[in-house]
Amino acid sequence: MNAPVQRYVEVQPDALLEAVRAQQLTGSRLVQICCTKLAGFELTYSFARAGAFDHVRVQIPDNTVKVPSISPIYSCSFAYENEIHDLFGLSFLGLNIDYKGTFYKTTIPAPMVGTPVCGAPAPKDKGAHGE
Amino acid sequence: MTKHPLKMTKVALENLFQKPATVPYPAVRKPVYAATRGRIAIEEAKCILCLICDKKCPTGAIKVDRPGKTWAIDRLLCIQCGYCVEVCPKKCLGMENLYSPPVSAKAMDVVNVPFTPPPPKPKPPPASATPAATPAPEAGKE
């Protein structure tokens, strides 16, 4: 395996743009942005270039905190950020193309947060797969 | 740029004069492979109604009724993943290589299982049975 070692860089929300800019200066391309709902929200920005695969990670305490958008640096980030806005309910500041919640049309707002799967009522579970 | 202007003409003419690539379906059928995942079959004599296939089925296509002594499958819900075949402790489930026939209404394929709950010592070789609902020519070929 000659896959590069994956490095995780943990930054504060206000240092995010700086860290992303540093990635851009090394000539990396934006691979993906992943949001994970833990106690708060964990955003992972992945960047790849030849021989490197780095992740910049920010912890967002709750969805009242606005996350700075990286779209001024990587203009293609609008797709990921709109997706996270629609599925997780996080808001981004300074998006170049802001769909304002119409990127994904979901039945319930922020379906990836909370227990019911895809808007189905929570108790309706066969139980066979749950445990 | 147009190095060989008649390349497509050649392909098209060959198409015109060769035999059709398809088979006239109901009359001629494409041979099936031994590995083809067609449909799930059960040897009901071996089944012990343990409910594992019911629990493990990713789509919930298999329904096992213990008091009613039936094993049932919704053929249209089944995704032919073969997980039930893997987990079956008695190896009474098998993947047939024939597809289930087309139907005009959704229905469960119900199989009666001759199993009595306090299991006696394993009987002499169980007669290999075919699924009750569909007369399958070659059952359990894997």
Next chain:
Amino acid sequence: MANRTVIPFGPQHPVLPEPIHLDLVIEDEHVVEAIPSFGFIHRGLEKLAEKRDFTEFTFVAERICGICSYIHGMGYCQAIESVMGLEIPERAKWLRTMWAELSRMHSHMMWLGLLGDAFGFENLFMAFWRVREGLLDIIEETSGGRVIFGAAKVGGIRRDVPDDLLARIPAQLAKIEAEMRPITDVFRDDFSVRQRLCGVGVLSQKDAYDLGAVGPVLRGSGVAVDTRLEGYAAYDRVQVEPIVESDGDCWARAMVRIREVYQSFEILKQVLPNVPAGPVDMKVTGAPNGEFFARLEQPRGEVIYYVKGSGKKQLDRFRVRTPTFANIPPLLKMLQGCQLADVPVIVLTIDPCISCAER
């Protein structure tokens, strides 16, 4: 200044196998801007991973997409195996490589046919799909399914392929390759094909890289990025060179895919005789605890699998970033300034698979 009109394109359109909607801002016959809308077929599969046992979720992962199904299943398993620190048996690695290449070939052949259909060349469409049938037969004979292989499993593969069957495949592949040559030559040389594809939807090398394009779109613009070089499965022991074209137009993207099909024939020639004997799976105990980003090369481009587990049977988070999703921003760039009549062809050249993009 000419009047601007907005023309809706999709969600239902003959070239689109799946629904995506584009609002095309038109000035005369030229597209000034395209604004996409999504969400017609969002299925919430990432959320479903939180309810399912991680081994059973393989079946869901394989069905994220119909055409690149195998690599989806394989990528998911690879991510889980990396988290759990499993080293799968060698035979499983080689067979995974074989299936991955077969799935790449059948996906590319299907796409080449669809591209012919998109610019009105029905005969070419039929020819490609006829040849592709031979590949589907090999896939069915080895894995049991024509398109959904159902062969991926955490810790290996779900069914072994007999050695006599593996020995038979090279002859079948040689026949398919011979049948393919004349029709790919049409793609390369035919006047009308070149008229429809050359110089259409040009994406510069810089734009392709900056906008995060992946797969044949990126390589068609002259950037040599191929995730297979990272050597997952058995790719570290076969010769893989990224296929690069420099023009960045629709024709270059088609050429990349044609050459990749031939490259896959070459890879399979290296893989098939070298499949070692041995077990194909291993016992998996415990549950994933940790996180991993797996990268694989799908027919459509680089795909990312992220899994995060905390020692439970269910995953905390499963994420896929599919190649189509990454190719949407470059697509919008390509559409700027093109003719309205070229829009279907350009949309098709990113090989859109919307249901996998929305998951």
